[in-house]
Each structure stands twice: as C-alpha cells, then as structure tokens.
Amino acid sequence: MQRDVDVIVVGAGLSGLTAARAVLRAGFEPLVLEASDRVGGRILTEEPLPGVFLELGAQWIGDTHHRMAALAEELGIGLYPQFEEGETSYEFAGEVLRGAAFHRKYDDDLAAVDRVLRELDRMAASVSVAEPWAAPDAEEWDRISVGQWYDAQGLSPLGRELLDICTVGILAVPTVEVSLLGLLVNVVTCGVTADLLSESEGGAQTRRFVGGTALIPQRLAELLGDRVELDSPVLSIEHSADSVTVTCRGGLVARGRQVVVALAPTLAGRIMYDPPLPAKRDQLTQRMPQASAHKMFAVYDEPFWRADGLNAQLISSVGPARMSNDSCMPEETGGPGIILGFLEGESARIEGRWPAAQRQEAFRDELARHFGPRAGRPELIVEGGWADKEWTRGCYNANPGPCGWIHFGDALATPVGPIKWAATETALVWSGYMEGAVDAGERAAREVLADLS
Incomplete structure (x- = not known):
C-alpha cells in the first residue's frame, strides 16, 4: 500500500502528534506512522480496576508547563493537584525517620x-x-x-x-x-x-490529568483520524532535497515532501537512511541511550496514611524503591489508596530484574517500614519496566555521557535536508517531560512548514 502526503511523522508519541496537528492546521496533509498498537509513546495509562487509572509512563505536569495545561484545556481534560500534605519518610543510616525528625537530626x-x-x-x-x-x-x-x-x-x-x-x-x-x-x-x-531536583519534584509534579494522562495522545489522535497508522514500524527513510519515501514493515510505503522523526535519538538511529545520515548525527545517536525506570503501584482500599499525617513520600537508601508518592485519584471522587514507588537507574537495572515475587515482597516490606504494617498488605501491586517495551526500550529520556555535548550536541535537533527531529530530548524547555515533548513537536512543525512554504 502507498500513501502520498505532504509530511510524514514517525512516532505517535506526544511530540509526533503535536507536530502532525500543527501541520494539519496549516493546511497540509500529515501521516503519522507508529510502530506500536497504540498511541502515546512514553505515555501509558492502565486501568486494572474500573475507574482506577495507573500511569506506567508520564504522569504529571508542573506549574510552568503552560503548553500542557493549555492542551488539556483545549482537549477537555481536567487537572487535579498532586497530594503533598503531610510528612515525608526517610530511610538512611539504618533508621527510618519522619520529616521533622530527619531534618532536625541532619540539618x-x-x-x-x-x-x-x-x-x-x-x-x-x-x-x-x-x-x-x-x-x-x-x-x-x-x-x-x-x-x-x-x-x-x-x-x-x-x-x-x-x-x-x-x-x-x-x-x-x-x-x-x-x-x-x-x-x-x-x-x-x-x-x-x-x-x-527538590525532594518531591514539586516544580515538575504539581498536577495530574483526570481520567489518565493517555487521554491527551488519544484525543490528539482522534483529531487526526485515519492519518494515524498503527502497527507500522519504520524500516527505512529515503530522502532527497525535496522528497522522502518511508518504508514500513508490513509493506506500507509513504511518500511526502518532509518527514519528522519524533523518536528518542537512539531509536531514530535504528532506522536505515538513504543516503546515510551525517557522521556526527549518527555518532550522537550511539551516545544517547534510553534511561532505566520501573514503576510499582501498591493499591489499598483507602489512603490510610493521610490520617497518620503522611504524604506517602519516601526517600530511601535501601530500596527497592528509592522514592515514592501518593498516586490516588482526585479526592472528591474517592477511590482506593495508591502508593507509587520508583525504581530508577541502577535500582531499575538490578531490583527491576529480580523475579516479580521477590521484588514485590521487598516492596511490601519497604512500604511497611515507612508507613506501617497496613502498607505492607496492599490489595494489588501493578508494575512495569520501560526497558522491556519493544518500541521504547527505556524511559524517561536520554542523556549523552561525558564529552557527548561538546562533540556531538549540535547534531541533536539540526535538520538533515527534509528530515526534522522531534521528541522531548530535543526540547529547549523542560526536556525529558511532556512539556518538552510538545515544545519539540511545535518546533519541528515550524521547521517543516518553513520548508513547505
């Protein structure tokens, strides 16, 4: 099958969908090619119980995430505040201390x-x-x-x-x-x-989406209709000064004048380009591996810790979760109590690879140490690691190692002829967050439209 359009977008994450919508609004025809069977990329909401939305991927926006707030309002998606009231629990030097006591001892x-x-x-x-x-x-x-x-x-x-x-x-x-x-x-x-870098990441984690974060990419995709093709992994991109041909596994061939590759750099580097990309761009993609993150949700009948003056946040040198927070639904809707534990970096690479039963037992023990015996008896644990996901291979974002920026950084967002780059890693504001993904998608669309005009 062949489709002829003006702009091809590779990736139906937030960056790609944002870019495609901007192209469509400008009067040109986009086509979004997504390898997975869903839209959203690093946004993934699961509903293990009716009306209970767990964010395995991106979850929050902050007070200065104006693009995301405006997008939610435009798409009719409500926001509610992250619960922060109460003390944080700390586990260091072999003891667990609540906020005030910890601060007094380690002032x-x-x-x-x-x-x-x-x-x-x-x-x-x-x-x-x-x-x-x-x-x-x-x-x-x-x-x-x-x-x-x-x-x-x-x-x-x-x-x-x-x-x-x-x-x-x-x-x-x-x-x-x-x-x-x-x-x-x-x-x-x-x-x-x-x-x-605040302990609770307050600047970046102040509000959540009613009904789940995945509503954002789902409603963007609805606006694009049949311009989004799922289950279409891109194999190759042939390009000249004013045309591109994108070939997908399964036989779909898309032809256009411009292409936006809205993938994390290392994933963008797995596509075959003809002619090949400049050496600096290819070397960059070899030096920006995806990060390691694993989330664990403990679900209870109610958020009992709030009555104890706790905010469900822990910071621990022991683990398996090094940090956690209250991940409940909006207070006015009631619902179960939910504590989210984060395994990141080496914790995701080590404890994240334990057998699930061993990891979950260790997580229950950790929650009990911080929030009492009841916390050690959740009704349900839901978890997921991003390195396991075929079309993501890691989360939250990607960072070059030492010498990466000075030697290769200027290739990160620089267009290669009709090829433009998006994804949150290329953003100039809030890189690594949904806000950055929208910023990157809007910037890539501006570059495309400038060339098309």
Whole structure:
C-alpha cells in the first residue's frame, strides 16, 4: 500500500502528534506512522480496576508547563493537584525517620546539599540551552561526570547519597553516566534546581490529568483520524532535497515532501537512511541511550496514611524503591489508596530484574517500614519496566555521557535536508517531560512548514 502526503511523522508519541496537528492546521496533509498498537509513546495509562487509572509512563505536569495545561484545556481534560500534605519518610543510616525528625537530626547535611544545589544554579546560568557546548566552562564540565563532581563537594555520606537519589530520580541513570554539563542542561531547560531536583519534584509534579494522562495522545489522535497508522514500524527513510519515501514493515510505503522523526535519538538511529545520515548525527545517536525506570503501584482500599499525617513520600537508601508518592485519584471522587514507588537507574537495572515475587515482597516490606504494617498488605501491586517495551526500550529520556555535548550536541535537533527531529530530548524547555515533548513537536512543525512554504 502507498500513501502520498505532504509530511510524514514517525512516532505517535506526544511530540509526533503535536507536530502532525500543527501541520494539519496549516493546511497540509500529515501521516503519522507508529510502530506500536497504540498511541502515546512514553505515555501509558492502565486501568486494572474500573475507574482506577495507573500511569506506567508520564504522569504529571508542573506549574510552568503552560503548553500542557493549555492542551488539556483545549482537549477537555481536567487537572487535579498532586497530594503533598503531610510528612515525608526517610530511610538512611539504618533508621527510618519522619520529616521533622530527619531534618532536625541532619540539618547540617541538608544545608550542605542546598549549598550544592545553589552552586548548580549559579553554573547553569552560564549555559545556553540552545548551545550548551558554547558555555565558557563547557569543556571542563562535559569531561567529568555528575558523580565525580558531587564527590568533590565535601558532602557527608548521607548528604552525598541523598543528592544522588534525587538526581537519579530525574535522570533515571547513575550519576557516573551523565556529564556535569548534561545535568546543567537539564537544570537550565527546567528553570532552577528548586523546580528540577527538590525532594518531591514539586516544580515538575504539581498536577495530574483526570481520567489518565493517555487521554491527551488519544484525543490528539482522534483529531487526526485515519492519518494515524498503527502497527507500522519504520524500516527505512529515503530522502532527497525535496522528497522522502518511508518504508514500513508490513509493506506500507509513504511518500511526502518532509518527514519528522519524533523518536528518542537512539531509536531514530535504528532506522536505515538513504543516503546515510551525517557522521556526527549518527555518532550522537550511539551516545544517547534510553534511561532505566520501573514503576510499582501498591493499591489499598483507602489512603490510610493521610490520617497518620503522611504524604506517602519516601526517600530511601535501601530500596527497592528509592522514592515514592501518593498516586490516588482526585479526592472528591474517592477511590482506593495508591502508593507509587520508583525504581530508577541502577535500582531499575538490578531490583527491576529480580523475579516479580521477590521484588514485590521487598516492596511490601519497604512500604511497611515507612508507613506501617497496613502498607505492607496492599490489595494489588501493578508494575512495569520501560526497558522491556519493544518500541521504547527505556524511559524517561536520554542523556549523552561525558564529552557527548561538546562533540556531538549540535547534531541533536539540526535538520538533515527534509528530515526534522522531534521528541522531548530535543526540547529547549523542560526536556525529558511532556512539556518538552510538545515544545519539540511545535518546533519541528515550524521547521517543516518553513520548508513547505
């Protein structure tokens, strides 16, 4: 089968659907090719019980995620606040302490961590998100890992570990695998560390979607109708100055004038291009692996921890979950109690590969240590790891390792003739988040439309 359109979009995640909608609104004909049997990409909502929506993928937006808030309003999807009231539970140095007690005991350690965060803000101020490799100290910062830099900051063992847990909670890779410049790029795309690296990620996790996050890509796809082709993995992209031919497994061939590849860089690199991509772009895709993340939801008959003055947030050096939060439905609708545990970076790679029974038993024990015996007896545990998913192979985003930005960074979003790049990794604001995915899709659409005109 052959389809002739103006713009072909590879990937029906949030970036690809955003780009396709912008192209359609401008009066041109798009076609979205999606390898999976669903839309959404790194957005995935499951409904294990009627009316209970669990976000295996992207879940929150923050107060400065204006694109996503506007999109939700336009699509008729309500927002509700993330529950934050109550104390956080901490597990370090062989003991579990609640928020106030933990802060009293480790006040000096926490002050030192805050000093490090303020220093990151100071350094990030010299980094241009559009050209991070041009920062005055880019060479120095991109040649050392975040872990190496943290080690040199004079933190106590507890402060050092706390900072590592919170950083991995954002990057989902060990801090030895990301350069200091890479972390600063994340900081500058999101504002300041208070928005990015706070213990509860308050700046990035303040609101959720009524009915589940997956409603966003589903309703975008409905607007596009039969312009979205599922179960169509792209094998190759042939391109010339003013035309593209995209061939899918299964026989579908799409011809157009422009193509937006709205995939994470490493997945984009698995497509065959004719002629081949420039060496720098191909080398970049070899250096941006997908991060490692695994979510575990414990479901109870009610959110009992709230009556105990707890917010269901834990930060733990033991695990298997290093962080957690309250993941309940809107308060006014009632519903079960839900605690979400995060296994990220090495936790996802190690504990995430344990047999499910072993991992779930360890998770129940951990919840009981933090929130009492009742927490150790959930009615249901639902979990999922993103590295297992064929068309994603990891989550939340991708970051180049040391020297990646200074040697290859300028190829990340630079068009190659009629090929334009999207996905949240290419965003100039909130890279790694849904807000960044929308930003990237809108930017790629502008590039396409400029060429089409």
